[in-house]
Each structure stands twice: as C-alpha cells, then as structure tokens.
Amino acid sequence: MPTILSWHAIAIRLLLTAISSGVIGFDRGERGHSAGLRTNLLVGLAACLAMIQANLLINSNGKPVDSFAVMDIMRLPLGILSGIGFIGAGAILKRGELAVGVTTAATIWFVTVMGLCYGGGQIGLGAAAFVLALAILTGLKKFEGRMHMQRSAILKVSVTAAGLTQEQIASLLVRAGISLSDPFLCYERLPEENRVFGWKAQWKGGRDDTNLPPAIQELAARPDVRKVELTR
Secondary structure, eight states: OOSSOOHHHHHHHHHHHHHHHHHHHHHHHHTTOSSOHHHHHHHHHHHHHHHHHHHHTTTSOSSOTTOSOOOOTTHHHHHHHHHHHHHHHHHOEEETTEEESHHHHHHHHHHHHHHHHHHTTOHHHHHHHHHHHHIIIIIHHHHHHHOEEEEEEEEEEEEETTSOOHHHHHHHHHHTTOEEEEEEEEOOSOTTTEEEEEEEEEEEEETTOOSOOHHHHHHHTSTTEEEEEEEO
C-alpha cells in the first residue's frame, strides 16, 4: 500500500469499485433480491473510502509523545467489516426451516472485502475478486438450480375404512424413492370411517420445486384416500 496517494490513484480506486459493485448489484437487483444496485454500490464505496482514508493516515504518528492515545489506522477497515454484519443479518429471513437471504448477505460481505482491496491499492486482487464473484453469482445459478436437495416433512394420509393399509401405503411410497420413518396412527372424528396414517417423509427434489413428489400426488388421487397432508 503506497504511503502517498494522488487524486488520480484515488479516482481509479473509486471508479473500479463503483463499476465492480455496480455490476454485481445490478445482477442481484435484476433477479429480485433485496440488496440490489444501490445497496451494493454504497457498501463497496464505503469500504473503499474507509481503506483510502486508512491509506491517507498511514503516515500519521502512531503515538505522539504528548498523547496517551494510540492511533491504529487498521481499526477503520476492521470496523467496516464488523459493521457490515448488521446489514447482512438484516438481509436474512427465516421461513420455517428455510433461511432466505443468505446469498444476499454473503454478497454484501464480499462486496465490502472487494472494496477494501480496491481502496488499499490491490487493483489486481480486487479485479480478480470481481470476476470470481460474477462467475459465482451468474454462472453457478443455473447449475445450482439443477441440484437436488433433501426435503423432509410430516406426511399424513387419511383413508377410508376399506382403503389401503399403512403397510401398503408405505410400500408404494418407498418404491417411489421416498424414505419413511417414525410411523404413527391417529384418528379423525370418525375412527370407524377414517384412518389417518403418518410418517416422517424424506425425498429429493429440485431447489425451486414446490410441487409434491409424483408418488404422493398419485396417492392423493386414489378414490379411497380422503386427504394427504404435508407439514414441514
């Protein structure tokens, strides 16, 4: 990190930070995420300015002879990294067992570090970070969408008195690739007419797939099945 900065060097650092943060923010905003163009621009530029300020103060005396205070200029960028955690935490929402906004929070933190790189004069490192982030956020999005993730829920199947038994239902679902555990039996209002079987079910589905597994849909369409309920 050079000890003397020219306005030309400062302008280059700010410009590269704005371009890199802006492109990442535009990509996130275009995909409908809460931290979009303006958020990422402000976060990146704030980190860059903090590092430039630390760079400008690097020639200051750490502890003058007539002072009890010690100036530690690196606390400024470290404070930026600590403070960005509050913004990142605000971007994360908990919906049941699913945490939403983790990638958004990680992007904000990444843009902060990238801005610190630019602000500290590590232009090559900042540019490499920008290319890497863009490749991860755009290139891996399609790959991630094709990934299958483990899903689990409590499955309850209500059948008529003459309908399938618990073992028959379990056999149908297991053959379709659905794992069942912790079976239980309960009754609704009329136990002589309704039998309600339950399990803890696990299956693999697409990341953004909100539909029920085909085997459960086929089970729900049977005439002797009155209701199929999944509780996550």
